[in-house]
Amino acid sequence: MQSLLLLPAFAVCLLLGWPSPSLASRGSETAGGGPLERFPPKVQFFWTDIDHFNFVSKSPAQKFAVKVLTYDGFYNRLPESPLLVYLGNEGVIESFYNNTGAMFEIAEEMGALVVFIEHRYYGNGTSLPWGGNSFTEEHLAFLTVEQAMGDFAEVLSQMRTDLECTGAKACPTILFGGSYGAMLVVWFRQKYPHLSVGGVAASAPVNTFADDLDLGALFWNASLSVFGSEGKIVGWPQCEQTVKKGMDEIQKKSLRQLSGTFPVCKKMETETDRLRLEAYVRGALSTLAMSDYSVQADLMQPLPPFPVREACKRMRQHVRKGKGSSPLLKDLVGAVNLMVNSTEKLECWDLGRELIEEEGGRERGNAGEDFSGNFPPSLSMGGNSLGDIWKVWSFQVCTELPMQPLTSEDFGFLIPFSEDHSRALKAACARLFPHTKWRPLWMRTATGGDSLGSVSNLIFSDGAKDxxxxxxxxxxxxxxxxQGKSTEGCEEMKPQTGSPQSFALHPSAVRLFIRDGAHHADLRASDPNDSEELRRARRKEREVMRKWIDEALGKEVLNVA
Incomplete structure (x- = not known):
């Protein structure tokens, strides 16, 4: 593998005819501009094998170019200067670059090089093994966690060579990732421990499997609790109960009533449509909860500071004014639209994007879409700064990652919440990818699930709103x-549900629970509105990272536990 020409991002896009990364600038962290604007990246492409694990001569001999963004404005270029490496997840890499401002602050303190590696298949015209022909089922077969980690390993190995990182102590590398990217950090530390000295896994659901319906219930109830706590702050403690009652109404009302109340694109005709609507609403509200940052953010959709408070205010107004024949359902419409239609460009809710199989029929999916054909991701779908990742992410869901795929117009993610939901998801996968094996528990076998006692130097950070x-x-x-109980010291407690293994972690692993934090909020840029709890978590993370680096360089270190 070898690297290609290094150019500013906009220049590469102009030369190759790709969309400018400015399209992803909608994901900026602050009104003053995000890292794409403040720290313009250089773009480099690294050749890597499409198939890292097949050595038979008939195997695909093709290589493809993985896109990498780097920023060296703080880099000291010394042998001991660290590399801060973000492992890309489900979206265009510019979006993650633009929403991970903490890495640039750490780089300035440590004189480090910042690196963002794009995940295969998720680039907006880049990092695609077969270009625009990458989305057939035959070619999607090479979209796996293992192959993606092989790409990361190849890129890091080549970068170390290019930077002349000779010797075990040179260029200590720290990994970063959020959500699925955080899962990759954990598994990469497990599989390739020699290529990094530690990793920050922010919001890493590494033990999320389809057979754990207790987790689906806990996920939803944890989402609801955010509406309860934020509703109290705006003087409306009934916010959580209003959402619950509204969800109950979805089960009680007729399909005709639901079709007349919710702005759905097609008339609801079957009970499967009811399940789709439930998943759509749950996905949007759960994503709204996890996105409850204290600052304006648009990682997926432009949202105001504390968007759950805004949703509660909207619902309170509907209740007070008694709008509509069913105020509870109208409440849900207003709250969901805050997540999926803040730009007011969405004409209707496309429930067909829910990956749920129609009993006795076929999976409808995207309107007019031929699942057997090819279609590249684009940033035009609904304004989601991650790009149109529906089919690509759905393939991963239908193979290794047993999470409900994109819901709510590409703006929501949701863990299966019932046996009916799980069965419908499996059936939809069989229809969408008829030649693909459903292996929802494979990653538990491959990684150990919650048995991670052999994986050293990890920080697991989570926020109470996530x-x-x-x-x-x-x-x-x-x-x-x-349960309405205090979370003081909960990081050391055993869970009451799930595997009896209860997360066997390496002694060096650090757990952080940010009691007012949203989805990987610790990776975002610092802001004057950040809570002391979040600031304290970031300080702890940097102490631990310095310890890892000092240990790698053979320096004497102090205990930071």
Whole structure:
């Protein structure tokens, strides 16, 4: 593998005819501009094998170019200067670059090089093994966690050579990732420990599997608790109960009534449509909860500071004014639209994007879409700064990652919440990818699930507003939240549900629970509105990272536990 020409991002896009990364600048962290604007990246492409694990001569001999963004404005270029490396997840890499400002602050303190590696298949015209022909089922077969980590390993190995990082102590590398990217950090530390000295896994649901319906319930109840706590702050403690009652109404009302109340694109005709609507609403509200940052943010959709408070205010107004024949359902419309239609460009809710199989029929999926054909991701779908990742992410869901795929117009993610939901998801996968094997528990076999005692130097950080943390080492914290109990010291507690293994972690692993934190909020840029709790978590993370680096360089270190 060898690297290609290094150019500013906009220049590469102009030369190759690709969309400018400015399209992803909608993901900026602050009104003053995000890292794409403040720290313009250089773009480099690294050749890597499409198939890292097949040595037979008939195997695909093709290589493809993985896109890498770097920023060297703080880099000291010394042998001991660190590399801070973000392992890309489900979206265009510019979006993650633009929403991970903490890495640049750490780089300035440590004189480090900042590196963002794009995940295969998720680039907006880049990092695609077969270009625009990459999305057939035959070619999607090479979209796996293992192959993606092989790409990361190849890129890091080549970068170390290019930077002349000779010797075990040179260029100590720290990994970063959020959500699925955080899962990759954990598994990469497990599989390739020699290529990094540690990793920050922010909001890493590494023990999320389809057979754990207790987790699906905990995930939803943890989401609801955010509406309860934020509703109290705006003087409306009934916010959580209003959402619950509204969800109950979805089960009670006729399909005709639901079609007349919710702005759905097609008339609801079957009970499967009811399940789709439930998943759509749950996905949007759960994503709204996890996105409850204290600052304006648009990682997926432009949202105001504390968007859950805004949703509660909207619902309170509907209740007071008694709008509509069913105020409870109208409440849900207003709250969901805050997540999926803040730009007011969405004409209707496309329930067909829910990956749920129609009983006795076929999976409808995207309107007019031929699942057997090819279509590249684009940033035009609904304004999501991650790009249109529906089919690509759905393939991963239908193979290795047993999470409900994109819901709510590409703006929501949701853990299966019932046996009916799980069965419908499996059936939809069989229809969408008829030649692909469903292996929802494979990653538990491959990685150990919550048995991670052999994986050293990891920071697991979760926020109380982020329901995805329930699928990680801090599960007990979310159990206590939904029980109305104190979370003090919950990082050391055993969960009451799930595997009896209860997360066997390496002694060097650090768990952080940010009691007012949202989805990987610790990776975002610092802001004057940040809570002391969040600031304290970031300080702890940097102490631990310095310890890892000092240990790698053979320096004497102090205990930072």
């Amino acid at each position: 329901p995805w943390g329930a699928g990680g080492p801090n599960r007990a914290c979310y159990e206590r939240i939904v």
